[in-house]
Amino acid sequence: MLNPGNGLASGCDRWEFGNDRLLYKPLQLQMGSLMTNRVLILGGSGRIGSSVAIDLMAHTQAQITITGRNASAGQRICDRLGERVQFLKLDLTDQETLTAAITASDVVIHCAGPFHHRDAGVLQTCIAAGVNYVDVSDHPSFTRKAMECRPAAETAGITAIINTGIFPGISNSMVRQDVEQLDEPERIHLSYVVAGSGGAGITVMRTTFLGLQQPFQAWIDHQWQMVKPYSDREVIQFPTYGPVDVYWFDVPEAFTLPNAFPVRTVITKFGTVPRFYNFLTWSVARWWHPWLLKQPPVIEFLSHVSHFMTDVTDHFSGVGVAIRSDVTGRKEGKTARSCSTLVQPNTAIAAGYGTGSVTQLLLSNQLHKPGVWTVEEALPTDLFEQTMQERGVEIQHNLDISPV
Structure with a gap:
């Protein structure tokens, strides 16, 4: 097992080498009936991403993995948030590690902005892996790229909800x-x-x-x-x-x-x-x-x-x-x-409320709409009001x- 101190991961999950590849062994696969929802927050060591993690800690029981390129900064956030949060050092250009982490998750939240230069690669990987997707994207060019993936997401049966922060969100x-x-x-x-x-x-x-x-x-x-x-x-x-x-x-x-x-x-x-x-x-x-x-x-x-x-x-x-x-x-x-x-x-923090509430609804199966949707298309008003009330908004x- 890799040493958590090397920045690859921390907490109870495992990253192992096998057949010359890095394999993710999540806790839920080791515990059989004690499976827990797992959320991957890309860019989770940033201010928006960590705010999403804080919201999920308060409103779900999910195990959370936050990613970033700075291992020491990510570990400080994990230490502050507690044992349900672990850190994975990850660059989005590392497709092999990215795919492994996505495949081991129930919901992926993309917070690694700015989105002006991002493509829809993370979303496409989620579609291929059959994993639900949420993001805090805020640039029109990215939104258009994501919307082009709607037919593929519908076919795969995954729900992808974009623009979920505070504005848009x-x-x-x-x-x-x-x-x-x-x-x-x-x-x-x-x-x-x-x-x-x-x-x-x-x-x-x-x-x-x-x-x-x-x-x-x-x-x-x-x-x-x-x-x-x-x-x-x-x-x-x-x-x-x-x-x-x-x-x-x-x-x-x-x-x-x-x-x-x-x-x-x-x-x-x-x-x-x-x-x-x-x-x-x-x-x-x-x-x-x-x-x-x-x-x-x-x-x-x-x-x-x-x-x-x-x-x-x-x-x-x-x-x-x-x-x-x-x-x-x-x-x-x-x-x-x-x-x-x-x-x-x-x-x-308000952006964390927006994205965290959508993710909460996906994890609880209250929100299921295969395809790629903006939040105003996907989120019914009654559920929006419910989650805002829970957060004191x-x-x-x-x-x-x-x-x-």
Whole structure:
């Protein structure tokens, strides 16, 4: 048996060499009738991934394996979370070890962002192995790649649910709640504000600047129109944060929501506090040459500078998130508006709630929908409300029906 101290694994499971290959011998295979659900969290040693692990520890009995490339960091997280969590040092390019770990799992959660450059290889491996899949992906290019795997997942009988974090994720389910309040939904306006780093580390910085690279399509008045990222400023009133500037931003919801719901327009906008960060992002989008924003060193420079700044400002701005879903249309023949708002003090922890709740439902067999689905397509509102209540997440609702 390999020494757990070498970073390959820790805990009760075993990694052994056989026929010149690395073989995974999970605890559940050694214990016969005492089988326990096993969850593999790729990128689980990061802030989002570890938040998912914490949520699963609280709401399931699963044995959890978190992966990463830094063995010492991963082991520190395992030591903090307890004996139900083990660490596997893994690079996603190591297909042999990746396949072995996936095959030994009941659910695989992909948290190894940023997803801008990711392909659907992990999802395809899950499909081949017959293992359910969840991810926290937040980039449209990855979402499209994942959706192309729907026929294969349906044939394999596995449920794959993508975009399950906080935004996209909980935000999408809030929109579904509001859409279902109306007889004829017509317009969705979804906006977010994040305080400082959001508690999510440098990855969120990379995601923000990667989203500025090029114009994207938005569903406006029943047609796809090109819009520029960080354009068309609006001032939106959020609980806790008050009025905040928000701007068009390239997120998967811009095309997944119009695919899921029969509406005329979908608007997706994003902003940050302190307001200085909004100005910084807006100035990069407006004044920097598009060629520069496609250079990885430039993205890394901007991300690290921003992360350094938020290390300072997080102390007074906090790392929370606020979401506002505003759906207008008709109900009982009258003009109506359904609006939902949510505030959470830590964005990374809130993402853990979103992904952890979906995984909990898969493990308990309450959610079974073979194929590849966005969370708003897969998660019924009653189950969404149930899992949010279990986590103490309060979503404020308001339904306004105008008189004739």
